[in-house]
Amino acid sequence: MCSPCHRRHGREICSGVRDSRPMTTSSARLDDADTVTLVQAVDAALEAELAADPRVVLLGEDIGRMGGVFRATAGLEARFGETRVIDTPACEAGFVGVAVGMCLAGLRPVVELQFDSFSYPAFEQIVCHLARYSWRTAGTAGMPAVLRVPYGGGTHAPELHSDSPEALFCHVPGLVVVTPSSPSDAYSMLRWAIRHPDPVIFMEPKRLYRSIRGTLLGDTDPEGLLRARVIRPGTGVTIISYGPSVPTCLEAADVLGEQGVSAEILDLRALWPLDEEAILASVRRTRRCVVVHEAARSCGIGAEVAAIVAQHAMFSLDGPVIRVAGLDVPFPMFMLEDLYLPNAGQIVVAVEEALR
Amino acid sequence: MDRLRLWKMMVQLRAYDERATLLQRQGRIGAYPTFWGEEAIQAATVLAVRDTDWLFLSYRQNAVPVLRGLPPEQAWAYFRGDPHSFFDPSQFGCAPQCVPLSTHLPHAVGWAVGRRLQGGDEVAVAFFGDGASSEGDAHEAMNLASVFRAPVVFLCTNNQWAISTPFSRQAAVDRLSARAAGYGMPGVTVDGYDPLAVLGAVAEAVERARRGGGPSLVEAWCYRIGPHATADDPSLYRGEEETALWRQREPIGRFEQLLVGDGLLSPQEVDAEHERASGAMRAAGHRLDSMPPPTGEEMTAHVLAVPPAPWPGNLLRRS
Ligand SMILES: Cc1ncc(C[n+]2csc(CCOP(=O)(O)OP(=O)(O)O)c2C)c(N)n1
Ligand SMILES: [Mg+2]
Numbered sequence: 001m002c003s004p005c006h007r008r009h010g011r012e013i014c015s016g017v018r019d020s021r022p023m024t025t026s027s028a029r030l031d032d033a034d035t036v037t038l039v040q041a042v043d044a045a046l047e048a049e050l051a052a053d054p055r056v057v058l059l060g061e062d063i064g065r066m067g068g069v070f071r072a073t074a075g076l077e078a079r080f081g082e083t084r085v086i087d088t089p090a091c092e093a094g095f096v097g098v099a100v101g102m103c104l105a106g107l108r109p110v111v112e113l114q115f116d117s118f119s120y121p122a123f124e125q126i127v128c129h130l131a132r133y134s135w136r137t138a139g140t141a142g143m144p145a146v147l148r149v150p151y152g153g154g155t156h157a158p159e160l161h162s163d164s165p166e167a168l169f170c171h172v173p174g175l176v177v178v179t180p181s182s183p184s185d186a187y188s189m190l191r192w193a194i195r196h197p198d199p200v201i202f203m204e205p206k207r208l209y210r211s212i213r214g215t216l217l218g219d220t221d222p223e224g225l226l227r228a229r230v231i232r233p234g235t236g237v238t239i240i241s242y243g244p245s246v247p248t249c250l251e252a253a254d255v256l257g258e259q260g261v262s263a264e265i266l267d268l269r270a271l272w273p274l275d276e277e278a279i280l281a282s283v284r285r286t287r288r289c290v291v292v293h294e295a296a297r298s299c300g301i302g303a304e305v306a307a308i309v310a311q312h313a314m315f316s317l318d319g320p321v322i323r324v325a326g327l328d329v330p331f332p333m334f335m336l337e338d339l340y341l342p343n344a345g346q347i348v349v350a351v352e353e354a355l356r
Numbered sequence: 357m358d359r360l361r362l363w364k365m366m367v368q369l370r371a372y373d374e375r376a377t378l379l380q381r382q383g384r385i386g387a388y389p390t391f392w393g394e395e396a397i398q399a400a401t402v403l404a405v406r407d408t409d410w411l412f413l414s415y416r417q418n419a420v421p422v423l424r425g426l427p428p429e430q431a432w433a434y435f436r437g438d439p440h441s442f443f444d445p446s447q448f449g450c451a452p453q454c455v456p457l458s459t460h461l462p463h464a465v466g467w468a469v470g471r472r473l474q475g476g477d478e479v480a481v482a483f484f485g486d487g488a489s490s491e492g493d494a495h496e497a498m499n500l501a502s503v504f505r506a507p508v509v510f511l512c513t514n515n516q517w518a519i520s521t522p523f524s525r526q527a528a529v530d531r532l533s534a535r536a537a538g539y540g541m542p543g544v545t546v547d548g549y550d551p552l553a554v555l556g557a558v559a560e561a562v563e564r565a566r567r568g569g570g571p572s573l574v575e576a577w578c579y580r581i582g583p584h585a586t587a588d589d590p591s592l593y594r595g596e597e598e599t600a601l602w603r604q605r606e607p608i609g610r611f612e613q614l615l616v617g618d619g620l621l622s623p624q625e626v627d628a629e630h631e632r633a634s635g636a637m638r639a640a641g642h643r644l645d646s647m648p649p650p651t652g653e654e655m656t657a658h659v660l661a662v663p664p665a666p667w668p669g670n671l672l673r674r675s
Contacts, residue, residue, distance in 0.1 A: 057473065083473055089503055094462045094496030101466020104410075104445060106474065109466075124493075128456050129463070136452050139658030140444035174659050197661035226664070273664035 039209040041183035041216060042072045042148070045190035046110065050080050053108065056194060058085045059095050060112030060148075069114055070150055070209055096122035096147065100129045103143045110194055115206075116151035117160035123168075130199045131174030143199045146190070150206040151179075152244040152294060154341055156334045163331055164295035166243075169201045170272040170304070177272040178226070179203035181246035183214035185225075185269065192225040203271075205244035212247065226270045228278035234264035237288035237351050240279060240305055242268040245292045245342060252347035261351060271301055279305060280313050287318040288354045294341050297325035322350040358403075362551055363615060364629060365399035365423055366608050371633035372419045372428055376435070379641055380586045385435040390582040391416045396551035396607035397513055397576045399423065401481055404558035412451045412464040412482040416513070420483075421450040428637060429644035439650050439657075457488035461497030461510065468506040468565075479507040479565045481558070487518025489532050498539045498573065507565035509558060510573045513548060515580035520593035536573040548576030549607040581606065 036044065049056045058073060064087035067074030077085040088095040092113060099109035113119045119126070126147070134142045153162030169177045176198050180186040186204065193200040231246070232253055241249045246267050253263040266282050268274065283289045289309050291302035302323035309321050324342045332340050373392050380388045391398070394416065401411070402423045413420055418435075422428050426448055434441035434453070445451050451467075454460035464482035471478045488494060489512055501508045512532050516523040529535065536543020542564070546553040554576055561572035579602035583590050590599070615621040656663075 089496075089499055091496035091500060093459075093493050094465075094500045097459060097462020097493060097497065098466035098469065098500060101463035101468070101480075102470040103466075104451065104463065105467045105470025107470045121492075124456060124459060125462070128459055134661060135657075135659045136442055137445055137658075138439070138442035139661065140442075140446070142661050176660070 035213040036183050036216060037210045037213055038180070038183045038186045038205070039070055039072050041187040041214070042190060042204060043074055043076070044216060045187045045194075046073060047076060047079070049110075049191055049194040050076060050084060053194075055106060055108045056084070056110060057102065057107055058110050058112065059088055059099055059102075060086075061088055061090055061114050063087060063112050068112055070206065072112065072148070072150075072204075072209075092118055092120075092122035093125050096125040096130065099145045099147075100125060100133065100143065103133070103145055104141055108144045108146075108194060110146045110148065112148045114150070115157075115161045116149055116163040116165055119147070119149050119165060122147075126169070126175070126201075127172050131172045134198070135174060142197050144195075144197045146193045146200045146202050148190075148202045148204060150204045150209070152205050152207055153331055153334075153337050154207040154244065156337070159333065162334070162337065164293070164326065166201075166203050166271050167295055167300045169203075170301065171299075175199055175201055175272065176226075176270070177201045177203065178270045179205065179243035180269065181205060181208065181231075181243050181267050182212065184217050185267075187216045189225050189269065192222050195222070203243060207244045208247065226273065226275070228266050228268045228270070228275035230264060230278075230282065231267045232263070232265040234262040234286065236262040236286055237290060237354055238264045238266055238279075238282040238286045239290045239292060239347065239351070240266045240268060240282075241292040242271060242301070243293075245294055248342060248344055249292055249347060251344040252351070255344060255348050256351055259348075261355065263351065268301070274301075274304060274308065276308050276312070279308055283309050283313050284316040287316055288351075289317065289321045290324060290347065290350045290354050291321065292324045292342055292347055292350075294326045296328045297323055298328050300325055319354045319356060322354045324350045359552075359615060360620060362399055362403055362555070363608075363611055363621075364633075365402065366395040366551065366611065367629050367633045368423070368636075369395040369399060369419050370608055371630070371637045372422060372431075375428075375634065375637035375641055376432060377586060379432060379644070380435070384641065384645060385432055386437060387585050387587045388435050389415050389418070389585040391419070393578060393581040393602070393606050394513055394515065394548070396611070397511070397548045397554050397578070398483075400551040400555035401483075401511060401558050404555050405479060405481060405562055407449060408476075409479045409481065409562070410445070410449045410451065410464070410467055412460045412467075412480060413453045414457070414460070414483050414485060414488065415453045415455060416485065417483045418453050421448045424448040424450060426450075427643070428640040429647060432640070432644050433647060436644070438647070439654050440647060458484050458491035458494040458497070460484075461494055462500065464508050465497050465501045465504065465506050468501070468508045469504050472507065477507075477566055479509065479562050481509045481511055481562070483511050483513060485518060486512065486514040486516060486523050486526050486532065487521060488512075489514075489535075490526055498535075498541070498571065501571035502539045502541050505568070505570040507568075508571040509561040509565060510571060511558065512573065512575045513578065514545075514575050515548075515578050517580040517584070517594075519584045519588065520590075522594075531575060531577075533573055533575040539571075539573070541571045541573060543573040543575070545575040545577050548578030549605050549610065551607060551611055578602075579605075
């Protein structure tokens, strides 16, 4: 039995150790560490973990010299070299499979999938191997890999560059799925994800990459990163959301505030596992629930949240659970994306319905 | 090179395979993919590598971990749907048998690159079939291995059949080894029923990989003499005459002729070794029967290293 990771394995290098070293904020390459964009936070987190742990390697298309199509890996190849920041050929199944093999060799690969939809070619590797290897080897060969997936619409991108596939991943047992909605969460959660012994799908809201700024804090409570967070307390209704839709919910809460409705906003952060306790605690307090996401409605995160609330907080509810979601259509060509994406007005209407 | 050791490993594989088919017929395990005739490829490969080299297996190499010390009953437990068959890959230098075709090939590349990055000189050997060669992952893995100059040997068992699909419907080349050129790696085709030929080709590829010369493709040409698996009826798609022809060429009898001719073995010793190997497998079959069945708890074990609370969600809260 390996004492740090509680697994049976004969590897000399344990890849499953839960890392308890303190996360010190390293921001040597950032001009102004106090206010960084979300994409800079991602870059800083990757840099900090590459520096902290020689087992961490990055893999992906154009992540080396170019620093990735979103510059999320800017400067990392220059600092850590091309054996740790590895440019791959264009083959998502292949390099996610390579990450699986690297985990077997004791490394901790962090893979960048260039855009949401380009996770689909890698789906077989994710479902059949990344998610199942620990189970298939009786816990002896864990997969401490992170797949970074920039996702979501609102960037006027070409077809298949705006999808929100998070629920697909949540439906695969053996994966942890998380998504930040702020630079500080992006930083802390990514560093947590890289140290986590299970495979983590790290969904990055690409619309927020440069539209919001924040500060980098070394989060002191690594387990807390799997917990939902009340980012605006309120008393009249709970608006549950995550990732790219969170700023839209905040906007709606401002409007509602002017109308005298106090909305509490719960940022889920972890989509699997869902923080049922936090969901139920908030809904029991406010007695109303609206769930917001831009992914298609059917079988989405909203459906799961609604089921949890219906099962455990039915008699605390004073109104129906309302979902504000994307439509069950392919993400539209971008001239129509504003019509597709949930907006503050729709959230306000949904809240009014929940309050009726 | 110890030819007798190689032969004994082949005999062990044959005894394992025939016992497994029997266990299936008796209802002690479920469907089983026999590898009857492919023993030379598997045994020679295990001898061509070092113990520290890793083997990435397809379902038809399910006995290869047994050559490296996995108890046969534990390997068979897989075919009775028993999670007690799961093992630690690092203990045997074998990745678990892979069901989706060719999806383990990128793992071999990743493992090999990973070991290199950590200063190791190990080599990965990845087994796959002629059918599996058509999968995208095979292409991606070979290309990646070449670009990374990864120490990997891609070992294709071309048994000319993928369930009912003949090689002529699988590929439009005469030899899969011809594809190696397109990846920028050496490729060779050898007689898969000749253990010495396989051993020579794999050993050469392994040495090249270890020296930093990058990956290779070795195609072991043979024929799938048995059915695809115990549930398959080959008479639906092929004639018995061709199979009969290849059955005469099967590797073990042929190798024994050579060893007896060279005075390394007597016919009595041949019989005795088969007897011994099959007795050992019979005993392993009894041990399989007495392995305790898995419990419901084990269904949820090891899915995650850090399961969330409450866990297991669906088992405890199915209501
Ligand atoms: C991705 C995938 N598709 C289909 C199958 C079903 N299947 C199992 S074996 C097989 C044929 C494989 O033939 P080959 O690669 O030549 O190996 P062999 O069975 O001859 O050892 C198929 C199609 C599978 N296992 N995986
Ligand atoms: Mg075949």
